[in-house]
Amino acid sequence: MRSTAPPSEPAVERFEPRAVRALARMFDDVSGRYDLLNSILSLGQDGAWRAAMWRAVPEEAGTCLDLCTGSGASLRGLLRPGRRVLGMDASLRMLERAAGTYGDSGWAPRLACADAFHLPLRDRALDVVTIAFGVRNLRPRSRALEELARVLKPGGVLAVLEAVAPRRGALAGLHGFYLRHLVPLAGRLSDDPSAYRYLSESIFEFGDGASFERDLAAAGFAVELSRSFLFGATGLWAARLTRRPPAAPAGEIQAGSPNRLQVARPVDGRRRRFPQPAPEGELEWRAWTAAQLGFAIALVVALAWALAVLLKLGADLPIESWQRRGLGFLLVAGLTGFAARALVLGLRLQGKAPRR
Numbered sequence: 001m002r003s004t005a006p007p008s009e010p011a012v013e014r015f016e017p018r019a020v021r022a023l024a025r026m027f028d029d030v031s032g033r034y035d036l037l038n039s040i041l042s043l044g045q046d047g048a049w050r051a052a053m054w055r056a057v058p059e060e061a062g063t064c065l066d067l068c069t070g071s072g073a074s075l076r077g078l079l080r081p082g083r084r085v086l087g088m089d090a091s092l093r094m095l096e097r098a099a100g101t102y103g104d105s106g107w108a109p110r111l112a113c114a115d116a117f118h119l120p121l122r123d124r125a126l127d128v129v130t131i132a133f134g135v136r137n138l139r140p141r142s143r144a145l146e147e148l149a150r151v152l153k154p155g156g157v158l159a160v161l162e163a164v165a166p167r168r169g170a171l172a173g174l175h176g177f178y179l180r181h182l183v184p185l186a187g188r189l190s191d192d193p194s195a196y197r198y199l200s201e202s203i204f205e206f207g208d209g210a211s212f213e214r215d216l217a218a219a220g221f222a223v224e225l226s227r228s229f230l231f232g233a234t235g236l237w238a239a240r241l242t243r244r245p246p247a248a249p250a251g252e253i254q255a256g257s258p259n260r261l262q263v264a265r266p267v268d269g270r271r272r273r274f275p276q277p278a279p280e281g282e283l284e285w286r287a288w289t290a291a292q293l294g295f296a297i298a299l300v301v302a303l304a305w306a307l308a309v310l311l312k313l314g315a316d317l318p319i320e321s322w323q324r325r326g327l328g329f330l331l332v333a334g335l336t337g338f339a340a341r342a343l344v345l346g347l348r349l350q351g352k353a354p355r356r
């Protein structure tokens with residue numbers, strides 16, 4: 001049921017260890033416009049980032065869990081004929097959206113409301129776990145990684161996409177401004193603006209990914225792939241479980257159920273279209289690169305127009321002078337960044353598609 005309580009301020013409880021209830025309530029409240037805001041805040045790039053995460057999943061993986069699946073945006077690319085795909089999340093409202101998207105046919109992902117710290121899975125049940133923009137919410141992270149090491153087979157893969165805090169470098173100021181001011185501003189479109197302040201603060205808390213890599217190593221994962229997107233604003237890691245973590249101390253209750261997973265089959269026995277792997281050909285690569293180029297050019301035009309308006313009307317705008325300077329800096333940096341991006345994409349389109 002939707003929470004009728006006003007959004008909690010200052011919502012310190014969301015940062016507490018295992019604050020699964022507080023976080024589930026928060027995501028229940030923002031579920032209505034979550035996907036829209038996600039696209040806005042990622043400048044429309046989250047689809048490409050998820051595609052990179054899916055590519056880190058071995059084709060032969062038989063059972064995959066998308067943890068913190070939310071509205072299920074990261075499930076589609078995991079679907080394959082014969083593969084068991086599970087989506088788990090603590091927020092029922094988010095899961096309802098995922099259920100609305102995928103339905104319940106035989107090949108649809110199996111969705112379950114579950115806490116990442118107590119997954120309803122037997123030991124070594126999974127070949128792959130993916131987590132997109134969720135790991136930052138799991139505190140303490142070391143305990144969550146232990147649970148993932150429990151449910152993954154040895155040699156299993158964990159692929160994680162996460163928003164990261166500014167690293168040192170030319171764009172750190174711009175990135176910090178974006179997280180501190182623009183993310184909470186965009187959050188005003190949401191039913192719970194405080195959730196977007198939490199988003200911003202939790203990204204700073206997550207850091208630049210270095211401590212995450214240390215936690216991965218401590219939990220027995222070897223990082224095999226590490227990439228960053230949008231000038232370092234988002235990270236992707238793929239890590240393989242190389243050793244079992246130490247056993248839980250005596251007295252600690254072990255999570256998980258001994259039940260085996262069931263093969264997903266249509267209950268009515270009717271034939272369904274099998275999910276197909278995303279086409280990986282050159283055509284798809286060219287179409288996607290061209291779409292990104294179009295998007296980058298549109299942004300360059302929009303930012304140039306906004307800059308022209310700022311230069312013309314700047315003094316009349318009802319904002320402080322530091323805000324005007326910040327905005328000007330942001331527009332120039334964005335313009336330069338996206339012009340460079342458009343150039344790179346244009347050059348890429350001239351060349352050959354990369355081998356994968």
Ligand SMILES: C[S@@+](CC[C@H](N)C(=O)[O-])C[C@H]1O[C@@H](n2cnc3c(N)ncnc32)[C@H](O)[C@@H]1O
Nearest residue numbers: 020027068069070089090091115116132134137
């Ligand atoms: C930022 S959303 C990401 C949703 C989705 N993966 C995406 O990329 O759009 C984070 C999700 O993590 C879920 N979450 C937070 N803590 C959790 C926990 N302890 N167990 C399971 N899910 C959790 C929230 O309910 C929320 O749906």
